[in-house]
Amino acid sequence: MKDIRQKLLATFQIEHRDHVEQIRSLLAMIEKTAGQPAGPELEEAFRRAHSLKGAARAVDLRAVEGLAHRMETLFSRVRQGALPLDKDTAGVVQKVLDASEDCVTALNENRPASSFEPALQAIERVLGIEPAAAIPAPEPPSIPAFQPLETVRITTRNFDGLLRSAAGLLAEGGHQEQITQQLNGMVREIARVEKQNAALRKIAVAVSRGSDPGRDLVRLNASLLAMGQQVRSLARRSNELRSLQRRSSWTMRNLGEQLQLDVWQARMVPVEGLLEGYRKMVRDLARDQSKEIEFRTTCAGAQADRRVLDALKDPLLHLLRNAVSHGIETPRERAAKGKPSAGVVTVRIDTHGQRLTIAIQDDGSGLDLSRIAEVAVREGILTEAAAAQSSPQDLAGFLFRPGFSTARFVTDLSGRGMGLSVVYEAVRRLQGDLDLRPVDGGGTIMRLSVPLSIATQRLLLVRCAGQLLAIPMHGVERLHRIPRSRVETVAGRPTVVFNRRPIPLWGMRQLLDLEQVPKTAAPDILPVIVVRSGSRKTAVLVDEFLREADAVIQDLRPAACRVAKISSAALLEDGEIAFVLNPMDLMEGPAHAQPLLPAKSAAPEPPPKAAPSILVVDDSLTTRTLEKSILEAHGYQVRVAVDGVEALAALREERVDLVIADVEMPRLNGFGLLEAMKKDESLARIPVIIVTSLERREDQERGLALGADAYIVKRKFDQQELLSVIRQIF
Numbered sequence: 001m002k003d004i005r006q007k008l009l010a011t012f013q014i015e016h017r018d019h020v021e022q023i024r025s026l027l028a029m030i031e032k033t034a035g036q037p038a039g040p041e042l043e044e045a046f047r048r049a050h051s052l053k054g055a056a057r058a059v060d061l062r063a064v065e066g067l068a069h070r071m072e073t074l075f076s077r078v079r080q081g082a083l084p085l086d087k088d089t090a091g092v093v094q095k096v097l098d099a100s101e102d103c104v105t106a107l108n109e110n111r112p113a114s115s116f117e118p119a120l121q122a123i124e125r126v127l128g129i130e131p132a133a134a135i136p137a138p139e140p141p142s143i144p145a146f147q148p149l150e151t152v153r154i155t156t157r158n159f160d161g162l163l164r165s166a167a168g169l170l171a172e173g174g175h176q177e178q179i180t181q182q183l184n185g186m187v188r189e190i191a192r193v194e195k196q197n198a199a200l201r202k203i204a205v206a207v208s209r210g211s212d213p214g215r216d217l218v219r220l221n222a223s224l225l226a227m228g229q230q231v232r233s234l235a236r237r238s239n240e241l242r243s244l245q246r247r248s249s250w251t252m253r254n255l256g257e258q259l260q261l262d263v264w265q266a267r268m269v270p271v272e273g274l275l276e277g278y279r280k281m282v283r284d285l286a287r288d289q290s291k292e293i294e295f296r297t298t299c300a301g302a303q304a305d306r307r308v309l310d311a312l313k314d315p316l317l318h319l320l321r322n323a324v325s326h327g328i329e330t331p332r333e334r335a336a337k338g339k340p341s342a343g344v345v346t347v348r349i350d351t352h353g354q355r356l357t358i359a360i361q362d363d364g365s366g367l368d369l370s371r372i373a374e375v376a377v378r379e380g381i382l383t384e385a386a387a388a389q390s391s392p393q394d395l396a397g398f399l400f401r402p403g404f405s406t407a408r409f410v411t412d413l414s415g416r417g418m419g420l421s422v423v424y425e426a427v428r429r430l431q432g433d434l435d436l437r438p439v440d441g442g443g444t445i446m447r448l449s450v451p452l453s454i455a456t457q458r459l460l461l462v463r464c465a466g467q468l469l470a471i472p473m474h475g476v477e478r479l480h481r482i483p484r485s486r487v488e489t490v491a492g493r494p495t496v497v498f499n500r501r502p503i504p505l506w507g508m509r510q511l512l513d514l515e516q517v518p519k520t521a522a523p524d525i526l527p528v529i530v531v532r533s534g535s536r537k538t539a540v541l542v543d544e545f546l547r548e549a550d551a552v553i554q555d556l557r558p559a560a561c562r563v564a565k566i567s568s569a570a571l572l573e574d575g576e577i578a579f580v581l582n583p584m585d586l587m588e589g590p591a592h593a594q595p596l597l598p599a600k601s602a603a604p605e606p607p608p609k610a611a612p613s614i615l616v617v618d619d620s621l622t623t624r625t626l627e628k629s630i631l632e633a634h635g636y637q638v639r640v641a642v643d644g645v646e647a648l649a650a651l652r653e654e655r656v657d658l659v660i661a662d663v664e665m666p667r668l669n670g671f672g673l674l675e676a677m678k679k680d681e682s683l684a685r686i687p688v689i690i691v692t693s694l695e696r697r698e699d700q701e702r703g704l705a706l707g708a709d710a711y712i713v714k715r716k717f718d719q720q721e722l723l724s725v726i727r728q729i730f
């Protein structure tokens with residue numbers, strides 16, 4: 001029964017959110033008609049209230065049922081012309097919707113709901129009816145805790161698409177089975193050819209001995225004819241199999257892409273859900289601060305990935321709290337400035353291509369740039385001279401720094417310097433960008449731009465210092481190949497001019513601190529990317545442009561590299577891993593200055609010393625590729641092996657200077673590899689670093705006892721630790 005109750009409550013939660021959002025949207029449409037509500041919208045609002053009442057009754061939420069019943073009565077009277085739906089009446093309905101949302105939120109959080117009686121009494125006053133008997137507030141369910149089900153509502157059309165793609169994949173699986181059977185047949189045929197070959201070798205021996213040359217030659221000719229037929233049969237079947245596999249691979253690829261698209265569409269939900277609960281929050285905050293605020297929202301039916309919307313809820317919360325606390329003035333302050341007593345906070349949500357844009361605007365006091373500059377100087381971020389020369393946009397950017405606050409006192413809503421830094425980090429993790437600027441006439445506007453979905457993104461792949469890097473295409477304005485002579489120095493910084501606009505130029509090596517600039521002469525033609533984030537632009541010098549690719553971006557785990565400006569990676573179709581850079585991070589300069597380019601002409605340098613060679617042994621493709629990328633980025637030559645057996649074969653074929661090995665691997669684990677190396681005189685002196693998730697003291701002692709030069713636990717592993725150990729060995 002508890003499971004049934006959980007499912008019912010989870011289903012009701014989805015239905016409740018849908019009804020409330022639709023009623024709010026309908027109210028906004030009705031209010032635009034200036035007291036002349038259109039019939040279809042009014043009918044739909046009435047139907048929604050009626051359905052919400054029935055759904056609440058089904059799950060025994062009497063408070064929500066009572067509120068919905070009063071809304072139903074109100075809309076019925078408006079339909080009959082007995083009650084006008086003016087601004088005041090619409091405001092009461094909004095309060096009822098807020099109270100209903102609070103009841104469901106309390107259920108979701110397993111706590112008693114706050115009082116909804118004021119909303120109920122307000123709508124009863126509008127209806128002119130006697131207050132109903134007290135309705136008990138919803139209590140937390142009697143089950144241990146309400147766990148809302150992770151559900152996604154999809155259309156029938158989208159569901160049919162998923163079924164078709166799944167059916168196609170199953171059918172193609174049958175073709176793969178046919179290919180497997182043919183391969184098995186070819187394996188048996190090859191075995192017969194091997195037997196025939198062995199027989200031929202025996203006949204050849206007999207012919208060489210000359211015991212019965214005539215009979216032996218006949219046998220040899222017959223065997224050659226039979227083997228020729230078998231080889232021709234194998235060639236024909238392999239060609240057929242290759243064609244079948246090519247067709248099957250093409251079909252599987254297309255079905256996989258279609259399935260990915262269907263799943264992506266299934267994850268899309270209305271963006272209106274992002275605004276759920278914020279209207280009430282803004283009104284409550286305004287009341288607590290004795291301010292009058294009109295909260296407006298515009299959302300033209302946009303849809304986005306549910307995970308993207310979930311990630312934006314906290315940032316939007318911080319931005320709205322910031323607008324209330326820092327932006328909108330009190331009625332007295334606004335009156336002194338000749339403004340209306342009620343401030344306006346507007347949230348506009350729209351889509352542009354594959355990007356979701358959110359603009360939060362207020363008509364408040366705007367940015368206090370002098371105060372920002374004062375705090376930046378006081379905290380040592382800027383000198384007074386630099387602060388005086390900083391642009392408004394540069395000064396506004398300091399508000400995103402953790403701990404930076406212009407509030408003179410710490411309150412419940414501001415003063416700790418965390419709000420906008422939280423927004424910055426959340427948007428950064430989504431590969432988005434931010435733009436904060438003043439509005440003509442007073443106030444500020446904050447624009448957020450993030451991908452509609454995190455399922456896949458279009459990336460520009462480049463190479464720098466041997467490292468494969470990716471930049472989301474939304475942040476790439478243009479690629480240039482410019483003569484070296486176009487690089488100028490402005491105010492001590494390298495700069496290039498595009499379309500008569502000077503843009504700062506950084507080297508990717510500088511930004512990521514990958515490797516020192518080579519001492520050889522720089523090329524005359526430089527590959528440069530113009531990267532944008534909001535209205536800001538910068539130019540980045542790389543070694544090579546590669547291609548564009550679609551890939552899923554994933555956050556790196558703690559065991560991954562900790563290079564500044566890199567926090568995510570993408571696994572490409574060919575199995576390579578590319579580190580993904582956020583265009584917003586590239587706007588900042590390097591941690592420390594170093595020459596962007598070497599001298600134009602340099603004296604011939606002696607041949608560079610060959611880089612040390614390293615063998616990485618790990619059965620995980622991701623780990624192998626990640627460690628290989630890190631090491632190659634720092635100038636090492638890297639080979640890989642999947643287990644100890646393959647590693648031993650590789651070492652005996654070609655010596656290396658260092659082995660980095662996992663422990664838990666098939667066939668021969670890391671301890672077995674280490675033991676085998678120490679028993680082989682030709683391999684015994686090669687240093688070995690164990691990198692494993694086994695952190696027990698016994699495992700560490702065993703590895704070191706077998707002769708490992710270092711033992712690094714993956715849970716504590718980071719790039720700097722590994723590189724430090726390697727430098728100690730070399």
